[in-house]
Amino acid sequence: MSTNIFKPKPVSGFPEWLPEERLVEQRWFDHIRKTFESYGFCNIETPSVEEIDVLLAKGEVDKEIYEIKRLHTEEEEKKEGRLALHFDQTVPFARYTAQHFNDLVFPFKRYQMQRVWRGERPQMGRMREFYQCDIDVINIDNLPLAFDAEIPAVIYEVLAGLEIGRVQIRISNRKILLGLLEALNIEDTVSITRIIDKIEKLERAQIKQLLKDEKLNDDQIASIIQLAETKGSVDVIKNINAQNNTMREGVEELSFVLDHLAHLPNHAMIGDLSIVRGLDYYTGTVYETQLLDVPEFTGSVCSGGRYDDLASQYINKKLPGVGISIGFSRLFDVMRQSRPDLLNIGPKSPTDILLYTEDTALTVELTQAAQTLRQRGFNVEQYHTVKKWEKHLKYTEKKQIPFIGYIKQSGTFEVKNTETGEQANADPASWTAS
């Protein structure tokens, strides 16, 4: 054994889970994937890296980027483009669509569940590597509004299935606020939407002050805040006093989306005009999502919206779309730390049955029994160490394996339910996986 031991410690911002936690994470991923696919979304994966020029094609990004460099860079490589880890899945999706445009069928419905990297400052306790789960639908030139209603329907099914309490998707349409600003003759819409985006984090007086700083008068401020405070069912939205065509379009679109989600539980959807999303990227419907029963989770679990143009920086095509992104790892980590009751962490392995024998002459028979059980859908582990019954029981206990089976003499199998202690003789060929 080496005497020079390098004792490893966790690297801040790069989380990893124990096997029993990972089993739950896998269950979550499986459920999300199954739901996405049940709506016809196909999966893609892109490389973890893009050329830096691709990542910055839209201009400087406000996210911290990790560049990658070979430890021993050679001369020849310097000719190549600089590479960096992607910080989201939208830029790679846009690049992918442009690059493979002729091989894709539109409308293109894709989901993507990969790791992304952000060079956050370590002391902020933020994750630097995490999973996102994204869905987007894009089309050439036009995309029906019905997809704006489909996206939250998918997301509601995804989140409800994770059993993390009640989920509420808050929906707005940026055209309503933008229409109002137009009606109020306010031109710097970007600054104003960024202020409204902070409406939940700041006091009302602070918001008013920020709007005042933008040289808005009291009437303008009152109108804007009144609109941003509008929230409720589709009837509330339909009652909004639309002052021009842009507002009217926004109200109609938002009403259409809410009308199409009427089949969901009451708490699931709410029209909420305070949702604007800071990004100028979105042009119509916008979404944020709140966990109503997990106050420990602050902010939005998943957010997104409608955009006019996915990939114009890479291809000369108009590709409008609508999409949403689940911040998977943060959600999982918050639940893991603050609500283990909901996470339902169980066994340390996928094993259903542990098989063993104390008689090495019966090993071949045991291996055959294991194979029979696997073919019948069970996950079966053979405990190869020849030890006493108690040792095996301790192992199954620690791993929470539900059944233990053993052969004492050729042809006889004994099975024990490790939880109830119930014991029975049984022929493996007749067992059925539940």
Add this chain to the structure above:
Amino acid sequence: MSTNIFKPKPVSGFPEWLPEERLVEQRWFDHIRKTFESYGFCNIETPSVEEIDVLLAKGEVDKEIYEIKRLHTEEEEKKEGRLALHFDQTVPFARYTAQHFNDLVFPFKRYQMQRVWRGERPQMGRMREFYQCDIDVINIDNLPLAFDAEIPAVIYEVLAGLEIGRVQIRISNRKILLGLLEALNIEDTVSITRIIDKIEKLERAQIKQLLKDEKLNDDQIASIIQLAETKGSVDVIKNINAQNNTMREGVEELSFVLDHLAHLPNHAMIGDLSIVRGLDYYTGTVYETQLLDVPEFTGSVCSGGRYDDLASQYINKKLPGVGISIGFSRLFDVMRQSRPDLLNIGPKSPTDILLYTEDTALTVELTQAAQTLRQRGFNVEQYHTVKKWEKHLKYTEKKQIPFIGYIKQSGTFEVKNTETGEQANADPASWTAS
């Protein structure tokens, strides 16, 4: 639209697949995972990065490493350890085991299917980012030899299930060659095993010359080459003339492993003394795997073996183990390019049924039908664009969606098999997913 278009191109060594190819890749991953779990292996994932000191704890590695650096590094970060992308899953697994030692149950059976990165020179056409699928069993102090037989049984089931033709796992035991070198009084065993490792790439005369360069005499060379040329069933192995205890132990272990795999098809396993694996890491059983029906795939699909000590550089515990690693992405890519017939690439999406109506008044009914079908296990896509029947047919054709269903008037569903053209009325609530 932007007039300043940055046309993206593929980045050498970082492959990505089209949706229809990714569907097959997902099928492969699902099968591999299911098989691993059926043997009781649990999954872990580690971060993509480790501290460089962790990666280099065993000394310089011969693989090219990618270091990651924030684009705008700030003063504070310089105090942190340097980070790099992992180049395999063994080092992270060792580090993980040391770090979480007290939370794990031994024997610890884990599988890991993640991306790894190697800073290969671009002109070599090698992948710089690819998936590996690893299984390992480790235990404290001792690990039964039966696991050396379990590993190839799992791998055979995995590879046979991918339907890529006949697979042959070639098994040896390093103790046999090391014992012979001991008997021949040859001390520099590392150099000799590295030469034998090249036996399939070089001419026999070249191998002899290399051994001569190591100052071996003709008798020694003849003995070594005779041993390295030994291959066949367990009977051939049992006939090896063991000249000392080390050789005898190796022959017994290899015979035990082959005996325990007797239930597999004849071609599946072969004892093959030319397999030594260049790495000094391995101490007993070693594996390589060949695709007998795909000559386009050169070298070993998956390799591994028995080691004495997984993590002694990180923890003061003796952790012997046995494991194997599938070079997933290279296998998938070779099959994709040279044997698409075996890969069986099909539809561009997971959709089973495309639903639509030309009458917007029936949209709610259509959405309900879609939901009913999803609950019955189908993947259902709604075509929201109101267009003519022909347009929908073209879309389903391009995506190879097997069924198309539509509502002409309330309460009547018509379903068409897009391949046979067969058409029928049907109630979605009575459909069953095959």
